[in-house]
Amino acid sequence: MYAIPLDDDGAELCPIEPWQADEFLAVIDRGRDSIGRYVSLPSRVTDLESSRAYLRSYMDKAAADTGRLYGIRVEGKLVGAVLFRVMDVEQGTAEVGCWLEPAATGRGLVTRAARHIIDWAVEERGIHRVEWQAMTGNAPSIAVARRLGMTKDGVLREYFLHDGKRHDIEVWSVLAPEWRAAKAAAG
Structure with missing residues (x-):
């Protein structure tokens, strides 16, 4: 299995497959x-x-080129994931998502992992627009979108039904030319 180092701190990005369902369930729990x-x-x-x-379902999405799921591991332990919830290569659009267990938050893991997969989507798959959606009250997720250089496109009012209540969703995005310019400026 491959793993992409996220930094020198023992964090890495790697696939998660159905044979790892028990480990995946444990991190969700x-x-x-x-x-x-x-x-x-x-x-x-x-x-x-x-x-x-x-x-x-994510293996099927990967096979159909309509989504991907990548685990975030720290010192070999699965602590979360980043994913392309949807990906439309023909239209050149994708939506990134993420989640982490509480013990892994505050270390920049999602930002670093998302940078890798966004870069892959833009440079290897030709994705033109990468979107990030977050519930309006989800400050950590919105902070990641900002750190990734995304622009707030707007708010989808009462768009997401969750736990019996409708929530506003902020939509953030970065376009391929903006992504490349920010990479070049960072050196």
Whole structure:
């Protein structure tokens, strides 16, 4: 299995496959309450079979070139993920998502991991527009979008039904020319 180092701190980006469903379920369980505040993943991954099905769905998306899922590991332990929830290569668009267990937050792991997959999408797959969607109250996720150099496009009012309540969703994006310019400026 391959792994892409995220830095010198033992963090890496790697695939997550259905045979790792027990490990995937364990990390969801460790972060069930915090992850579930903003995304519905914990209500969909509740046991080993639903964990395996979720991972299979992303293998199917990868095979169809419509999405991807990458694990974030620290010293070999799965602590979260970044993903292309949707990807439309023909239209040149993709939506990035993420989640982390609470013990792994505040270290820049999502920002570093998202940079890798966005760069791959822009440079290797020809994606022109990469989107980031976050519940309006999800300050850490919005901060990642800002660190990635994204622009706030607007708010989808009462767009996301979560835990029986409708929530506003902020939409952020970066275009391929902006991504490349920011990379060149960073050196």
